[in-house]
Amino acid sequence: MNVLRFEHVFAFYEEGKDVLRDVSFHVDEGEFIAIIGHNGSGKSTLAKLSAGLLSPSNGKIFIYDELLTPKNVQLLRKHIGIVFQNPDNQFIGSSVEDDIAFGLENQNIPREEMVKRVKEFATLTGMDDFLDKEPEHLSGGQKQRVAIAGVLAMNPDILILDEATAMLDPKGRKEMMDIVLHMHELNPKLTIILITHEIEETLKADRIIALNDGKVFLEGKPKEIYAKEDTLRAIELDVPFFYKMKNALTSIGVDVSDIEDLKTLEEYLCQLNA
Amino acid sequence: MASLTLGRYVPYSSFVHRLDPRQKIMSLILLMVAIFMPLYNFSSTFFVMGILFILLLILMAFSHVSLLSLLKSLRAMWFLILFLMLINVLVPIYGTEHIAFSIGNFHVYWESILQSLKIIFRLFMMIQVTMMLTATTKPLDLTYGLEWYMSPLKIIRFPAHEIAMVISIALRFIPTLLDEANRIMKAQASRGVDFKHGSIKMKFKAVIALIIPLFVSSFQRSEELANAMEARNYDPRAKRSRYHLLRFHFLDLVSFLLCAGVMSFIIYLSVANIDIFAQFGVYGTW
Numbered sequence: 198m199n200v201l202r203f204e205h206v207f208a209f210y211e212e213g214k215d216v217l218r219d220v221s222f223h224v225d226e227g228e229f230i231a232i233i234g235h236n237g238s239g240k241s242t243l244a245k246l247s248a249g250l251l252s253p254s255n256g257k258i259f260i261y262d263e264l265l266t267p268k269n270v271q272l273l274r275k276h277i278g279i280v281f282q283n284p285d286n287q288f289i290g291s292s293v294e295d296d297i298a299f300g301l302e303n304q305n306i307p308r309e310e311m312v313k314r315v316k317e318f319a320t321l322t323g324m325d326d327f328l329d330k331e332p333e334h335l336s337g338g339q340k341q342r343v344a345i346a347g348v349l350a351m352n353p354d355i356l357i358l359d360e361a362t363a364m365l366d367p368k369g370r371k372e373m374m375d376i377v378l379h380m381h382e383l384n385p386k387l388t389i390i391l392i393t394h395e396i397e398e399t400l401k402a403d404r405i406i407a408l409n410d411g412k413v414f415l416e417g418k419p420k421e422i423y424a425k426e427d428t429l430r431a432i433e434l435d436v437p438f439f440y441k442m443k444n445a446l447t448s449i450g451v452d453v454s455d456i457e458d459l460k461t462l463e464e465y466l467c468q469l470n471a
Numbered sequence: 472m473a474s475l476t477l478g479r480y481v482p483y484s485s486f487v488h489r490l491d492p493r494q495k496i497m498s499l500i501l502l503m504v505a506i507f508m509p510l511y512n513f514s515s516t517f518f519v520m521g522i523l524f525i526l527l528l529i530l531m532a533f534s535h536v537s538l539l540s541l542l543k544s545l546r547a548m549w550f551l552i553l554f555l556m557l558i559n560v561l562v563p564i565y566g567t568e569h570i571a572f573s574i575g576n577f578h579v580y581w582e583s584i585l586q587s588l589k590i591i592f593r594l595f596m597m598i599q600v601t602m603m604l605t606a607t608t609k610p611l612d613l614t615y616g617l618e619w620y621m622s623p624l625k626i627i628r629f630p631a632h633e634i635a636m637v638i639s640i641a642l643r644f645i646p647t648l649l650d651e652a653n654r655i656m657k658a659q660a661s662r663g664v665d666f667k668h669g670s671i672k673m674k675f676k677a678v679i680a681l682i683i684p685l686f687v688s689s690f691q692r693s694e695e696l697a698n699a700m701e702a703r704n705y706d707p708r709a710k711r712s713r714y715h716l717l718r719f720h721f722l723d724l725v726s727f728l729l730c731a732g733v734m735s736f737i738i739y740l741s742v743a744n745i746d747i748f749a750q751f752g753v754y755g756t757w
């Protein structure tokens with residue numbers, strides 16, 4: 198079953214300026230999808246459309262095979278959780294626990310259950326020592342961890358991260374990614390859509406969708422996508438270090454097509470050298 | 472800026488801090504009524520208000536409300552004090568029996584002076600009780616308290632919840648926006664905008680260079696915030712559960728009854744027009 202499906206979707210903010218043009222793709226349950234594309238290529242727009250924060254001007258969006266319409270948007274939205282880019286602009290509660298509880302209050306969850314879940318997800322994201330802290334006393338990375346805790350507490354089936362690590366330092370970035378990967382391990386049915394600029398974060402993805410100027414430019418496994426280094430360069434996208442190495446080796450006639458990670462590649466090169 | 476910090480919440484865990492905000496709001500209103508009740512004469516007023524004032528001072532000490540910041544409020548009121556004094560002295564409508572001193576043909580009466588002191592004392596006590604509330608109650612709890620009082624108005628479609636949400640978000644974003652304003656100021660200063668010196672016109676231009684970017688970014692923020700709220704299923708009209716609990720404890724009942732008792736007693740003194748000092752056998756006070 199497709200948990201999310203776009204069929205020939207068009208979208209704009211201003212009449213006549215289409216931001217997404219004829220976008221079609223599908224995501225299966227439990228998949229880890231990475232979406233890449235340069236600034237302004239329409240990644241955030243795609244995320245907003247998925248959560249029904251914006252309506253397509255044309256085309257259809259399906260969530261769990263149900264057509265998304267203004268009537269059922271409140272209901273279907275429950276499947277989806279989004280973590281946005283700016284840590285400050287998604288912190289709604291006045292303290293960590295209030296913010297994690299915000300979504301639960303909206304779903305009218307009984308208080309005892311809320312207290313339990315707030316504690317559970319604060320612990321999961323390592324924020325349990327900060328429950329009564331106000332946002333101005335937290336770092337960007339901590340605020341993002343609260344944001345992801347708040348979203349996960351609502352028990353979504355699809356987790357979308359829209360450049361959620363873009364404003365963080367390397368440490369904060371790694372902590373966020375660790376939480377996401379850990380969640381995926383805990384619950385393999387959780388579908389993850391990772392929108393990112395940080396190309397190395399896409400290495401573990403099952404599939405990558407590359408957007409360019411509002412269109413799906415490339416789609417496939419990381420292996421397939423990153424083999425096309427020149428094509429990606431043409432739309433201002435970089436390639437992870439591992440694939441750069443692989444591509445370079447391939448171009449000088451070394452066969453490394455079976456190697457799946459950097460460590461094996463290193464060992465193989467050492468062997469060749471010996 | 473000093474006046475902004477007046478009565479700001481100070482985190483402690485005194486029993487006043489722990490009282491239910493709804494009860495504290497009600498008690499504030501009760502005490503305000505008590506403070507503004509007209510009593511028999513000046514002596515009675517100052518006597519009763521003095522006792523109430525001292526009781527409140529003790530309560531202030533218990534709840535760590537700073538006396539200094541209360542005194543600072545007097546400094547903020549100096550113009551009002553001067554104005555009241557002048558009006559009362561120039562237009563002596565409250566009795567003209569006791570001359571304090573004369574300047575030529577113009578008499579200044581004791582009644583005028585006492586009358587303005589009485590008004591100032593009442594205003595001061597009003598600030599005192601308000602500060603007791605705001606310094607011991609988190610702004611958000613205050614908001615919840617007010618929402619609770621406004622919620623019956625929901626029947627006439629008064630948006631009590633929405634108003635409370637707006638206030639709590641505004642409170643939440645004050646530090647963020649102050650930060651942002653600081654950042655913009657530094658950025659503009661590094662581009663040569665001078666916020667400290669220059670003519671009024673230059674200063675005005677400098678402020679514009681601060682306000683415009685602040686507005687632009689606030690609008691962007693609000694859009695992102697709205698998206699984040701909606702993405703998390705926020706619907707102000709839907710039924711929402713509450714994470715924050717307002718709890719009415721035994722201590723709340725006690726403090727409420729105390730305040731209600733004080734108010735009732737003072738209302739009784741006022742309505743029965745009782746001369747307090749006559750009760751003690753002292754007659755003929757002013």
Ligand SMILES: Nc1ncnc2c1ncn2[C@@H]1O[C@H](COP(=O)(O)OP(=O)(O)O)[C@@H](O)[C@H]1O
Nearest residue numbers: 210211216234235236237238239240241242243
């Ligand atoms: N709220 C908005 N109003 C008008 N135009 C917008 C808005 N948000 C994005 N755009 C425009 O839509 C295009 C795609 O933006 P976006 O989806 O945010 O791209 P990305 O997330 O890939 O950087 C950009 O050209 C951007 O200028």
Ligand SMILES: [Mg+2]
Nearest residue numbers: 240241359360
């Ligand atoms: Mg974006």
